Amino acid sequence: MMDRRLWREPSFDIMAKILQIIWIYVLLLCALAAVGYTALYSAAGGAPEPYATRHALRFAFGLVLALAISLVDIRWIAKLAWPAWIGGVALLVLVLRMGHVGKGAQRWLELGGLQLQPSELMKLALVLALASWFHRASWERMGNPLFLIPPIIATLIPVGLILKEPNLGTATITALLGGCIFFAAGVRWWKFLLVILPIPLLARVAYSHLHDYQRARIDTFMHPESDPLGAGYNIIQSKIALGSGGMWGKGFLQGTQGHLDFLPEKQTDFIFTMIGEEFGLVGGLAVMTLLAFIILGGMLIALRCRHQFGRLVALGIACNFFLYVFVNIAMVMGAIPVGGVPLPLVSHGGSAMLTVMVGFGILLSVHVHRDVEFPPARDRY
Amino acid sequence: MKREGERTGVFTRRALLLMGGQVSVLGLLGARLYQVQVNEGARYTTLANENRISARMVAPPRGRILDRYGTVIGGNITNWRAIMMVEQSNNIAGTLDTFANLLSLSDWERSRIERELHRRRKYIPILLREFLSWDEMALIEVNAPDLPGIVVDSGTTRHYPFGQKLAHVVGYVAPPNEADVADDPLLALPGLRIGRSGMEKYHDVAMRGRAGALQLEVNAVGRVIRELDREEGIPGEDVSLTIDAGLQGAVLNMMGDESASAVVMDCRNGEVLAMATNPSFDPSVFNSGVSETQWLEWTKDKRTPLINKATSGLYAPGSTFKMAVALAGLEAKAITPGDRIDCPGYLDLGDTRFHCWRKGGHGMLDLRGGLKNSCDVYFYEVARRVGVDHIAAMSNRMGLGVELELDLPGQRVGLVPTREWRISRGHAWNMGDTIVSGIGQGYIQVTPLQLATYVSRLASGRMVQPHLTRSIAGVVQPGAQADDWPVIGLPDKMLHTVREGMWAVVNEQGGTAPLAKLADPTMQLAGKTGSAQVRRVSREMRESGNFDSEKLPWEYRPHALFVAYAPYDSPRYALSVVIEHGNAGAAAAAPLAQAIMTETLRRDPANRTDALPRQMAEVGR
Secondary structure (H helix, E strand, O other): OHHHHHHHOOOOOHHHHHHHOOHHHHHHHHHHHHHHHHHHHHHOOOOOOOOHHHHHHHHHHHHHHHHHHHOOOHHHHHHOHHHHHHHHHHHHHHHHHHOEEEOOEEEEEEEOOEEEOHHHHHHHHHHHHHHHHHHOOOHHHHOOHHHHHHHHHHHHHHHHHHHHOOOHHHHHHHHHHHHHHHHHHOOOHHHHHHHHOOHHHHHHHHHHHOOHHHHHHHHHHHOHHHOOOOOOHHHHHHHHHHHHHOOOOOOOOOOHHHHOOOOOOOOOOOHHHHHHHHHHHHHHHHHHHHHHHHHHHHHHHHHHOOOHHHHHHHHHHHHHHHHHHHHHHHHHOOOOOOOOOOOOOOOOOHHHHHHHHHHHHHHHHHHHOOOOOOOOOOOOO | OHHHHHHHHHHHHHHHHHHHHHHHHHHHHHHHHHHHHHHOHHHHHHHHHHHHEEEEEEOOOOOOEEOOOOOEEEEEEEEEEEEEOHHHOOOHHHHHHHHHHHHOOOHHHHHHHHHHHHHOOOOOOEEEEOOOOHHHHHHHHHOHHHOOOEEEEEEEEEEOOOHHHHHHHHOOEEOOOHHHHHHOHHHHOOOOOEEOOHHHHHOHHHHHOEOEEEEEEEOOOOOEEEEEEEEOOEOOOOEEEOOOHHHHHHHHHHHOOOOEEEEEEEOOOOEEEEEEEEOOOOOOHHHHOOOHHHHHHHHHOOOOOOOOHHHHOOEOOHHHHHHHHHHHHHHOOOOOOOOOEEEOOEEEEOOEEEEOOOOOOOEEEOHHHHHHHOOHHHHHHHHHHHOHHHHHHHHHHOOOOOOOOOOOOOOOOOEOOOHHHHHHOOOOOOHHHHHHHOOOOOOOEEOHHHHHHHHHHHHHOEOOOOEOEEEEOOEEOOOOOHHHOOEOOOOHHHHHHHHHHHHHHHHOOOOOOHHHOOOOOOOOOEEEEEEEOOOOOOHHHHHHOOOOHHHOOHHHOOEEEEEEEEOOOOOOEEEEEEEOOOOOHHHHHHHHHHHHHHHHHHHOOOOHHHHOOHHHHHHHO
């Protein structure tokens, strides 16, 4: 009885909070990072340099950050939701103005030696902002279309800015992420249909406005063999690597496609291919199972939470992670157009790792603070 | 709170729905992974191996060309060259630009490379530059990171130690053209050469060899990681010629600046010991490409250095033809050796007068005397009696005006006219044509090689064919033995009569070619002079009395010819010499023939009296 009351207090003991962290979930994250370490060790040709050691250090830093965030009161984090959204949008505007251009798109900000991809931060901020908006919404208010207009705008502004970079992949993921939260918050089914049905038509219109490199991606996705040395090269080589891995793989450090550099960007986007080549279907499915545990674990945290904000935030973070995983793995198997999306916690890359770990920190915080009193703001209606 | 419960309920339902969706999507991805890795695994394994394994052909060394004593006259030397593995460079144009800047590639070279890039198959590397200097090699190696796919490798190139002395016999090699490559993909290998003339062309296939194959593991930029398998190629076969390179060199030295050719044959089996053409060219120039100025220089030279005069130069045989006329007459029984014919200095036929070279005439002559004095009137008469068709048949039998079974490309056939030939061209055959044929003028055209063959057959009585190949890969080719050749089918006595006449030409007092007499008293040379007019001497010029060919411009002077064999009593070597526009055969060609024969006999391995030092000879005794 005492304990339960204790948790409902605005702030409870640090030690008690630490005990509430789901350590098994932290362990899952560590396992995934270890998979990343192994794959990056192989990607460097069997050496910890230049990828694996840095990966481990970044993860260690990210983990400390995540654990620290997990102790921050979720109500505090809720207060930061809209400022974070404004900050994210500001950074997106900034990246459009002075970002670094990569592959025909402005994506990075150089911040004191740190490469920052504002679109990653934005997704997190959007999850917080939407969760905060829907936190105060009753079931009745969810039926009111006018109530949905502000969150729709809050979603479309960053999506539009990311599209303008232009980064079609992340924009789509951001839009889908927003959709997940709208869905979980209880927006009526028919409204979704209203949005989804005209998409094929819009897609046709959008295709004609796409950048050449984006169009090329879609075209090579449809017929990768038509341009084996050009844009289709990545997909073909990735499929060759996966396919030649077979059931059991070629063995650690034995992948010819990866080690002989036929596989492009093997330490970033195509790290899963590397794993599939060396450890085969068994290894690939094992990693996918681990990823599924992490995703479903996040969803379970959402289900276990007692306040709408925590529920939506946890679901948003889990869905964000799922979308990452899905896009990356589907991409390397040639199931969707190549999108430049890394496999979180496995791929080499600093800013993605950081945002993902911040997200997991918030996820852990949701669980630590699953039972705190967090009443929705007074209904004005 | 009821509302709150409702909201939670909706959330729970929808979150579970999302989870279900996520699990099924991941399941689909897993199924797709199974499809790629297990169902299509075998196909992708093959593709992965194709990626990493690069098969390369290894050019075999080209067979060497040796002379009869094993001296290398066409061999291989190392050639450092830059080649490009097309499959290993993902930015071919960029790499080529870098390379072009480093080594200052000419537009001409660049366009050739691009042409090859276009047509070559991916696995065949492309030759960028040959004959690299040390500086150029260093430049390439230092800049290797900027030149993906470009490597320096050592190939071989053709080397001719005797240079222009054997150019026309050995021939030359040149890069193959597209039609050649279509026949044999081996030729597409960089630096591989195809024989374009001479023995290089004739024995090209034997000397080419078979390519080896190399299986290499390469990475995506084409760096070779390791060698997986190697199958050595088969080197081309060595070809030994009948040529004596030393003799050939000596003959060419004797020719000096003259536009001349000479053929020395073993008259018993048709082996060609020397086939000299002067002036000549350096065959290795063709290997790397001929410059325009060099080409112009060759084509403008009136002495035609690019033409092998021994096989392709056509000359009227002049008086050297008289032995064939004599044989025709003897065989047709139109004359006997003892028949005497009077030479008043001319022969009248209708209102045409045919002159003897000697204004006053020779008086009464038998066959021996006719040959010895090279009397024109005697042979006008023989020709008149025997008829041109008999003369043509006999000359063809002796190897004149027919295609010889020569193993050197590019011989010309020449012509010994017949009535039929003349009539088929829409003209009537006149007796006058027969008469000038009797002294080897008129329509008759033969090559120096045919003349040498003719003398060989005369001297040996066998139907030898001239040939240059002695053995291939150590296997002696047929034709090396005298018995390999059929006998000519003329009575020995008949041949002997003619040989005697040739002996008298050189060795008897009053013969026309005393300058051809050998210095060695133990050996005697039999020969015959000849002068071939290159334009008709008009009656006015002859009658005005100031006809002197020495005063004519070089290109109007008659050719000087000499044919000979030695030793007289046991014929071994036959030769023919033609000095273009050299005037009289007796004055110009005979001394050269004598010098060549002397050198030939001196080099004869059987000639113990001269070749062995005295002490050794005594030890042997």
